[in-house]
Amino acid sequence: MNEHTAVANGTNNIVVSNLTKTFGKVRAVRGINFEMDRGTTVALLGPNGAGKSTTIDMMIGLTTPDFGSVSLFGHSPANAVHMGLIGAMTQTGSLIDYLSVRELVSMMAALYPSPLDVDEALRISGADAFADRMTRKLSGGETQRVRFAMALVADAELLVLDEPTVALDVEGRRDFWIAMRAFAARGKTVVFATHYLEEADAYADRIILIAHGRIVADGAPTEIKATVGGRIVRATLPNVDLDKLRPLSGVTSVERRGDAVTLNCADSDATLRELFTLYPNVRDVEVRGAGLEEAFLELTEDDDDEAV
Amino acid sequence: MNQLTYLRYEVIRTYRNRRFLMFSLAFPLILFLAVAGPHKNQMIVGIPFPLYYMTGMVAWGTMVAVISSGARIAAERQVGWTRQLRITPLPTWSYFAAKIFCGYLMAILSMLILFVAGSLVGVHLTLSQWFVMVGLLLVGLIPFSVLGIMFGHLLTTDSLGPAIGGTTALFALLGGAYGPLVTGGALLTVVKCLPSYWLVIASKSALIGGGWPPQAWIVIAVWTVVTSVLAVRVYQRDTRKI
Ligand SMILES: Nc1ncnc2c1ncn2[C@@H]1O[C@H](COP(=O)(O)OP(=O)(O)OP(=O)(O)O)[C@@H](O)[C@H]1O
Numbered sequence: 001m002n003e004h005t006a007v008a009n010g011t012n013n014i015v016v017s018n019l020t021k022t023f024g025k026v027r028a029v030r031g032i033n034f035e036m037d038r039g040t041t042v043a044l045l046g047p048n049g050a051g052k053s054t055t056i057d058m059m060i061g062l063t064t065p066d067f068g069s070v071s072l073f074g075h076s077p078a079n080a081v082h083m084g085l086i087g088a089m090t091q092t093g094s095l096i097d098y099l100s101v102r103e104l105v106s107m108m109a110a111l112y113p114s115p116l117d118v119d120e121a122l123r124i125s126g127a128d129a130f131a132d133r134m135t136r137k138l139s140g141g142e143t144q145r146v147r148f149a150m151a152l153v154a155d156a157e158l159l160v161l162d163e164p165t166v167a168l169d170v171e172g173r174r175d176f177w178i179a180m181r182a183f184a185a186r187g188k189t190v191v192f193a194t195h196y197l198e199e200a201d202a203y204a205d206r207i208i209l210i211a212h213g214r215i216v217a218d219g220a221p222t223e224i225k226a227t228v229g230g231r232i233v234r235a236t237l238p239n240v241d242l243d244k245l246r247p248l249s250g251v252t253s254v255e256r257r258g259d260a261v262t263l264n265c266a267d268s269d270a271t272l273r274e275l276f277t278l279y280p281n282v283r284d285v286e287v288r289g290a291g292l293e294e295a296f297l298e299l300t301e302d303d304d305d306e307a308v
Numbered sequence: 309m310n311q312l313t314y315l316r317y318e319v320i321r322t323y324r325n326r327r328f329l330m331f332s333l334a335f336p337l338i339l340f341l342a343v344a345g346p347h348k349n350q351m352i353v354g355i356p357f358p359l360y361y362m363t364g365m366v367a368w369g370t371m372v373a374v375i376s377s378g379a380r381i382a383a384e385r386q387v388g389w390t391r392q393l394r395i396t397p398l399p400t401w402s403y404f405a406a407k408i409f410c411g412y413l414m415a416i417l418s419m420l421i422l423f424v425a426g427s428l429v430g431v432h433l434t435l436s437q438w439f440v441m442v443g444l445l446l447v448g449l450i451p452f453s454v455l456g457i458m459f460g461h462l463l464t465t466d467s468l469g470p471a472i473g474g475t476t477a478l479f480a481l482l483g484g485a486y487g488p489l490v491t492g493g494a495l496l497t498v499v500k501c502l503p504s505y506w507l508v509i510a511s512k513s514a515l516i517g518g519g520w521p522p523q524a525w526i527v528i529a530v531w532t533v534v535t536s537v538l539a540v541r542v543y544q545r546d547t548r549k550i
């Protein structure tokens with residue numbers, strides 16, 4: 001099969017269409033659409049309760065969507081799981097007792113059609129240091145590494161990681177992402193969820209921003225950073241035309257409340273320099289990081305049907 | 309996929325679980341030695357007491373073994389392990405089959421230990437008597453295995469101990485595993501509808517001669533079907549919730 005037909009049949013990509021899930025009154029996911037190519041790494045970035053885990057759980061067949069569908073290289077999630085195409089680390093979950101780390105990872109390896117060598121998976125995940133310890137004697141971070149080893153040992157086409165670095169220390173995080181990179185470099189497809197813009201920026205080819213169950217931005221890390229990684233400059237500047245502030249360098253949007261103006265900036269240093277030069281009467285200048293939460297609020301401000 | 313490797317690790321996990329071994333192997337043995345030992349030379353309903361009591365403990369011990377094995381699913385659910393397995397190619401039925409297999413393995417071990425203990429206090433049976441007894445026991449344990457899997461999806465680890473303890477004790481008591489509780493009247497008709505009654509009869513087949521009457525097969529079959537349907541329901545409810 002040549003490249004072209006593979007794409008046409010959807011066997012070479014992942015297609016998520018109109019995914020929707022409601023839990024009681026909570027509209028956890030409200031129509032998520034995206035496509036991603038085989039071999040790419042995509043980050044789902046969003047605040048608590050955004051719907052990242054629900055989306056991931058529907059992608060790997062753990063949760064049934066109310067509407068919408070998922071195609072993983074042309075297969076349904078259930079079939080993809082059955083064929084061993086998915087290696088996953090869910091957000092919560094612990095290990096079973098009465099096995100050593102190596103035994104547990106070997107047990108998982110036995111379930112897949114072409115698993116990675118167990119020692120290799122232990123080494124990559126950093127679990128080799130305590131491979132012979134019993135699972136119940138592990139710390140939170142060690143448990144997390146074993147869970148990573150279990151996801152890796154599948155050697156699956158698609159690796160799904162839901163906030164994988166939560167319990168890890170700084171060194172653990174760095175090692176983790178190096179391992180994930182090495183895995184992705186073998187042509188594997190990776191989807192991971194995170195709260196941290198820095199993680200998404202550093203390790204994904206593309207960031208999908210989710211808030212309130214919807215995609216609010218989708219693009220290369222540099223684009224997303226320009227949208228949400230900026231700063232907010234607030235100042236008292238009476239009687240100035242907002243249209244004159246908009247073209248200032250580094251400014252992405254402006255607002256006014258009374259005498260106070262708020263400038264959302266991608267490059268606040270440049271903005272401030274121009275602001276002080278052009279408006280010597282500016283007072284009470286305040287600069288702060290926009291933060292993800294704020295960026296999300298801004299991006300979802302026009303959300304009409306928040307309440308169910 | 310190599311399901312035998314998976315099964316091997318499940319078996320390893322079973323025999324490393326001391327508490328489980330304690331309940332399904334040690335308890336019936338201790339009870340047998342404590343009760344039958346001192347009454348070595350007595351007779352009950354025309355049968356040597358140790359032999360009578362051994363068969364009762366076999367019925368109870370094997371029942372505890374297979375129910376507890378399935379019920380261990382509760383602990384695995386609690387730590388999110390069943391969710392983890394649902395994203396592997398392992399079919400759900402294989403997961404259950406492994407649990408049933410481990411339960412039977414423990415049940416057979418429980419029988420062997422009691423048989424050895426029985427011979428030590430003077431129990432003697434012919435080879436064919438052993439075969440009939442073991443064969444019927446294995447069949448009689450089927451509904452209890454399924455019940456264990458249902459418990460595994462119904463209960464939390466906190467309620468597991470009392471639930472298994474209570475259920476098995478009640479089944480064993482009514483079924484006559486601890487001694488002939490019900491010997492006639494309307495209550496016997498009711499008790500004869502319990503699978504534990506026939507499990508005890510299976511265990512005593514060597515003493516009373518012959519196998520099961522047709523009613524036994526029907527009761528075991530009906531209980532197997534009913535517990536299976538319930539187990540499937542409970543399983544579906546449990547996975548939907550996630
Ligand atoms: N099983 C469930 N039952 C009821 N509500 C649920 C369930 N799972 C998720 N929710 C709700 O759906 C919304 C989205 O949850 P989800 O776990 O997908 O968020 P998330 O983006 O992964 O958040 P976090 O970053 O905290 O992990 C939340 O409001 C959550 O309370």
Ligand SMILES: [Mg+2]
Nearest residue numbers: 052053054091
């Ligand atoms: Mg989550």
